[in-house]
Amino acid sequence: DGGITQSPKYLFRKEGQNVTLSCEQNLNHDAMYWYRQDPGQGLRLIYYSQIVNDFQKGDIAEGYSVSREKKESFPLTVTSAQKNPTAFYLCASTLQGPGNTIYFGEGSWLTVV
């Protein structure tokens, strides 16, 4: 089946640890995105990538890092520098060009313990 796969679905992190969230898509999409959602709120952009080997910071990039070595993969690392990482993380992708639908993965819940 085609789509966007995020893993793990649930993740617990100890304070001071880095964790990496996986996002893989087999839709041949050019652009990929990472969003963070806190309870009862909208989505905020962390990082985005419009082509392989290139990515830009979004609105809340501090404490996060990404890579885009392959077109189908856009992993997000939540570093120990992120002071409040407990949230729901959503990955998305789309084809370039106006009017293209942006599709989302099922999300990953990260909890700091």
Added chain:
Amino acid sequence: AQKITQTQPGMFVQEKEAVTLDCTYDTSDPSYGLFWYKQPSSGEMIFLIYQGSYDQQNATEGRYSLNFQKARKSANLVISASQLGDSAMYFCAMRHDTGRRALTFGSGTRLQVQP
């Protein structure tokens, strides 16, 4: 800067009735797209409908329609014949066709459909 405003934190509607969810936006860019997504309690984001800034007609997708008033910068979602399964969070979002081209989201509206 682009901004999306959803002024209704929560809405109730009776089953089989129509409901309108409000969305206003702010941008100086002439080329953009407006999206609505549904987020059930499971967390997934489900695409509902899209409206381009140059589209002359309002978009429709089954029971969903978008009331696009460009001069007023509003893009309200209309759900006809509400069903119990429509209970969810609904998000309005905008994406410019040039530059960053990432979605900017509103704060959402929680819709509850009552039997």
